[in-house]
Amino acid sequence: MTKFNKELLINLLAEFLASMLVQFSGCGVTNYWSGSWSKGWSMAYLPYAVGWGGSVIAATQAFRILSGAHINPCISIAAMIMQQVEVLDGFLYILMQLLGSAAGFGVAYGIVRRDNASGFCVTRISIDPWWKSILLEFYMTGAWVLAMCASWNVANEELLETISLRIGIVVAASTLAGGGYTGASMNPFRSLWPAIADSFWDYIYIYMVVPPITAALLAVAWRFLYLQGDIESSTTKKGGDE
Numbered sequence: 001m002t003k004f005n006k007e008l009l010i011n012l013l014a015e016f017l018a019s020m021l022v023q024f025s026g027c028g029v030t031n032y033w034s035g036s037w038s039k040g041w042s043m044a045y046l047p048y049a050v051g052w053g054g055s056v057i058a059a060t061q062a063f064r065i066l067s068g069a070h071i072n073p074c075i076s077i078a079a080m081i082m083q084q085v086e087v088l089d090g091f092l093y094i095l096m097q098l099l100g101s102a103a104g105f106g107v108a109y110g111i112v113r114r115d116n117a118s119g120f121c122v123t124r125i126s127i128d129p130w131w132k133s134i135l136l137e138f139y140m141t142g143a144w145v146l147a148m149c150a151s152w153n154v155a156n157e158e159l160l161e162t163i164s165l166r167i168g169i170v171v172a173a174s175t176l177a178g179g180g181y182t183g184a185s186m187n188p189f190r191s192l193w194p195a196i197a198d199s200f201w202d203y204i205y206i207y208m209v210v211p212p213i214t215a216a217l218l219a220v221a222w223r224f225l226y227l228q229g230d231i232e233s234s235t236t237k238k239g240g241d242e
Contacts, residue, residue, distance in 0.1 A: 008089060014066035015093045016100035018059040022071050023104030023190065025055035027121035028112045045179045052184070053172025060164035069164075070148075072187040073097050074215035078145050081219035084152055101189040109197060121194040123183030125203045133182045133203065134210055140174035141186045141211040142218050149222045186211055 029051025056071065063069040068084065070076045073094040080090035105121065113120045125133045147170040151163045175184040185191045191207035194200070 008092070011067035011089070012092055012096045014063040015070060015096040018063040018067070018069050018071050019097040019100030019189070020104035021059045022055045023101040024108045025058070026052045026190070027105055027108035027194070030121045031108070031112050031114065045176060048179050049172045049176035052175050053168045056171045057164050057168030060167050064164060067093065071097065072144065073189060074141055074145060074187060074211045075148050077212055077215040078148060078219035081216065082149060082152060082223055098189055102193050105193040105197070119198055119200065122198050122200050123185045123191045123194065123207055125182055125206070127181040130203060133206055136178040136182050137185060137206060137210045138214050140178045140184055141214040143170050143174045144186055145215045145218045146222065149219060188212060
């Protein structure tokens with residue numbers, strides 16, 4: 001079992017702050033632009049995508065050297081499978097992401113939410129038939145997970161300075177592609193707290209189940225098909241920043 005030490009405490013704090021930053025910034029952008037949305041894609045989704053992707057860039061740049069800036073429990077699941085973090089550490093990361101996203105949503109709800117506005121930062125399915133949203137969340141989450149798996153590979157050791165930008169662009173591009181149809185969650189905690197606050201449970205199971213399953217499947221495929229089980233060909237702990 002992993003010893004709980006000062007380094008782990010700092011990493012957990014970093015995950016809390018990174019998750020808080022992304023949820024606060026993303027929900028703030030969502031609140032500002034949601035009034036101009038219509039069913040399906042609209043130009044309002046461009047700043048929406050840039051807002052969420054930019055928040056991931058900022059959080060990754062600030063906290064990657066500490067915890068790896070997973071931000072998303074799906075990334076922590078992939079990291080555990082890829083042996084980038086110990087299993088116990090990974091679950092503690094996920095706990096901090098849960099709490100950090102709750103704090104970020106709470107701050108955004110209290111500061112930037114429009115008075116008496118309902119559906120603050122809620123992710124909604126607006127594609128027919130609804131099951132297509134499962135494929136969209138699979139592809140969008142998968143893009144983020146695969147980008148992180150690639151960033152952990154030894155081939156990226158000399159490119160670490162641009163990883164935060166590249167991960168953020170992947171998130172922004174995925175959000176731009178699917179934001180008009182599912183809200184581009186890619187993270188169960190991103191959808192959980194708005195759903196609780198608004199008591200909006202339509203298709204919540206898609207947001208809670210599809211991204212983690214996607215992360216597990218693609219991380220296993222990456223490790224045992226691409227790397228053929230050779231974890232030594234990927235960089236070590238903290239996403240390869242050491």
